[in-house]
Amino acid sequence: xxxxxxxxxxxxxxxxxxxxxxxxxxxxxxxxxxxxxxxxxxxxxxxxxxxxxxxxxxxxxxxxxxxxxxxxxxxxxxxxxxxxxxxxxxxxxxxxxxxxxxxxxx
Numbered sequence: 001x002x003x004x005x006x007x008x009x010x011x012x013x014x015x016x017x018x019x020x021x022x023x024x025x026x027x028x029x030x031x032x033x034x035x036x037x038x039x040x041x042x043x044x045x046x047x048x049x050x051x052x053x054x055x056x057x058x059x060x061x062x063x064x065x066x067x068x069x070x071x072x073x074x075x076x077x078x079x080x081x082x083x084x085x086x087x088x089x090x091x092x093x094x095x096x097x098x099x100x101x102x103x104x105x106x
Contacts, residue, residue, distance in 0.1 A: 004086045010037045011047055012056065012083040015075035019060035022048075025073065048073060056082055 004012075007029070014020060014028035025048075026039045039047075051057035056079035060072040075083070 004082070006033070007037050007039060007043065008047055008051070009083060009086050011039070011044070011051065012075055012079050015057065015073060016080070016083070019072040019074040021070045021072050051079070055079075 010029035010033045011025055013032055014025045020028060022041065022044055026041075026044055029037045029039055048057060052059070052073075056076055057073050058076050060074040062072070063070045
């Protein structure tokens with residue numbers, strides 16, 4: 001995966017600490033992005049399908065809660081590598097801008 005959207009980045013980041021079900025991913029991605037990422041259910045599950053196909057996320061387990069299936073997802077080793085690479089890329093990009101701002105004296 002070469003280009004990562006902000007939503008994908010925060011979906012993967014949400015799964016770093018522990019496996020989560022859909023609502024848990026939506027909630028954590030919103031928290032970690034300071035509210036910038038607001039995932040609709042359809043968007044989330046489409047992204048999870050793509051991430052699963054790419055080998056970055058896997059189904060961890062399923063539970064029945066109040067008569068409904070709840071599927072938990074976990075990040076794979078490849079997913080950790082991808083989100084780490086994206087974090088480094090973003091950090092380097094930010095460093096370029098902040099160093100230019102510092103030179104300007106702003």
